[in-house]
Amino acid sequence: xxxxxxxxxxxxxxxxxxxxxxxxxxxxxxxxxxxxxxxxxxxxxxxxxxxxxxxxxxxxxxxxxxxxxxxxxxxxxxxxxxxxxxxxxxxxxxxxxxxxxxxxxxxxxxxxxxxxxxxxxxxxxxxxxxxxxxxxxxxxxxxxxxxxxxxxxxxxxxxxxxxxxxxxxxxxxxxxxxxxxxxxxxxxxxxxxxxxxxxxxxxxxxxxxxxxxxxxxxxxxxxxxxxxxxxxxxxxxxxxxxxxxxxxxxxxxxxxxxxxxxxxxxxxxxxxxxxxxxxxxxxxxxxxxxxxxxxxxxxxxxxxxxxxxxxxxxxxxxxxxxxxxxxxxxxxxxxxxxxxxxxxxxxxxxxxxxxxxxxxxxxxxxxxxxxxxxxxxxxxxxxxxxxxxxxx
Numbered sequence: 001x002x003x004x005x006x007x008x009x010x011x012x013x014x015x016x017x018x019x020x021x022x023x024x025x026x027x028x029x030x031x032x033x034x035x036x037x038x039x040x041x042x043x044x045x046x047x048x049x050x051x052x053x054x055x056x057x058x059x060x061x062x063x064x065x066x067x068x069x070x071x072x073x074x075x076x077x078x079x080x081x082x083x084x085x086x087x088x089x090x091x092x093x094x095x096x097x098x099x100x101x102x103x104x105x106x107x108x109x110x111x112x113x114x115x116x117x118x119x120x121x122x123x124x125x126x127x128x129x130x131x132x133x134x135x136x137x138x139x140x141x142x143x144x145x146x147x148x149x150x151x152x153x154x155x156x157x158x159x160x161x162x163x164x165x166x167x168x169x170x171x172x173x174x175x176x177x178x179x180x181x182x183x184x185x186x187x188x189x190x191x192x193x194x195x196x197x198x199x200x201x202x203x204x205x206x207x208x209x210x211x212x213x214x215x216x217x218x219x220x221x222x223x224x225x226x227x228x229x230x231x232x233x234x235x236x237x238x239x240x241x242x243x244x245x246x247x248x249x250x251x252x253x254x255x256x257x258x259x260x261x262x263x264x265x266x267x268x269x270x271x272x273x274x275x276x277x278x279x280x281x282x283x284x285x286x287x288x289x290x291x292x293x294x295x296x297x298x299x300x301x302x303x304x305x306x307x308x309x310x311x312x313x314x315x316x317x318x319x320x321x322x323x324x325x326x327x328x329x330x331x332x333x334x335x336x337x338x339x340x341x342x343x344x345x346x347x348x349x350x351x352x353x354x355x356x357x358x359x360x361x362x363x364x365x366x367x368x369x370x371x372x373x374x375x376x377x378x379x380x381x382x383x384x385x386x387x388x389x390x391x392x
Contacts, residue, residue, distance in 0.1 A: 088347030107276025175255035181238035188231035196220035260341035283314035
């Protein structure tokens with residue numbers, strides 16, 4: 001019986017092997033980048049030496065000798081430049097985190113309203129989106145800052161809600177006075193969030209396995225709200241709500257948000273929400289209309305169809321561009337320097353002018369923004385993987 005001999009395997013040329021070719025190109029690219037960075041560093045070092053400048057971080061321990069108008073932690077001119085950078089960073093994070101939350105809520109609402117069957121509402125939202133998206137953000141910040149500065153004083157402040165007032169000195173809102181007895185409440189809140197996350201995963205597995213499970217939202221709300229409430233009750237309710245009250249020519253109590261912070265937050269939220277609205281509208285439109293028809297056939301009302309059927313499917317389209325908007329909002333907060341809000345860039349500019357350490361200062365806030373962007377992208381990519389539709 002004759003056997004069929006297999007021909008010897010031919011060796012693939014290096015440039016025809018996609019794996020080897022890819023590795024070679026990546027190696028060349030890495031070497032090129034390293035050479036460029038090395039050359040730029042040598043050039044910078046030579047120029048600094050020629051001008052009598054030195055590179056180092058010792059300036060961070062020196063007294064800053066300037067004041068910062070507002071911050072989440074105390075700061076005095078006798079504190080170091082390093083503490084000033086931390087104050088600026090916390091101010092940036094404050095406006096970025098609050099802005100992302102508010103812009104998301106407003107953008108989702110506007111995106112849904114843009115698809116409303118009411119033509120007046122849909123056109124009003126469409127006009128808002130087009131006007132805001134096609135106007136420079138810096139111009140909008142100047143506009144809001146000018147509007148707030150032309151508001152009446154505290155005695156004629158505009159009431160915005162229970163205990164909330166807006167005047168030319170900023171916004172006064174109720175606030176909980178801090179007490180060391182609140183630490184158990186904070187830890188209870190953290191435990192409630194972790195417990196809600198674990199419960200949501202367990203209920204999701206049960207729903208996938210058995211097809212039925214208790215609703216997640218009430219259980220999560222009970223953990224996140226109930227545990228801190230029990231901790232408060234165990235401590236004898238030590239929290240004291242401070243409500244702004246007009247006394248004389250100004251308010252006492254509560255917490256004051258400066259005009260710069262309010263103007264920056266308004267500008268960032270309204271500007272970013274216009275882009276998020278278009279992203280949400282596009283995501284909703286991408287869902288096949290048969291999903292609407294099937295949900296209506298089951299007798300679901302329109303709000304539940306949107307919340308339970310359409311938005312979960314639209315998330316796979318919404319989240320990637322939404323991540324870009326979150327990053328844009330964080331980076332756009334650097335425009336705060338134009339209206340005097342002491343964010344990281346504002347504090348860094350003052351530090352650079354006083355110390356002459358331009359390279360070090362720019363490296364600091366560049367690395368800070370890079371870190372914030374990478375962390376935001378990592379979280380959104382993780383969440384995108386969680387909500388992605390998986391084939392069975």
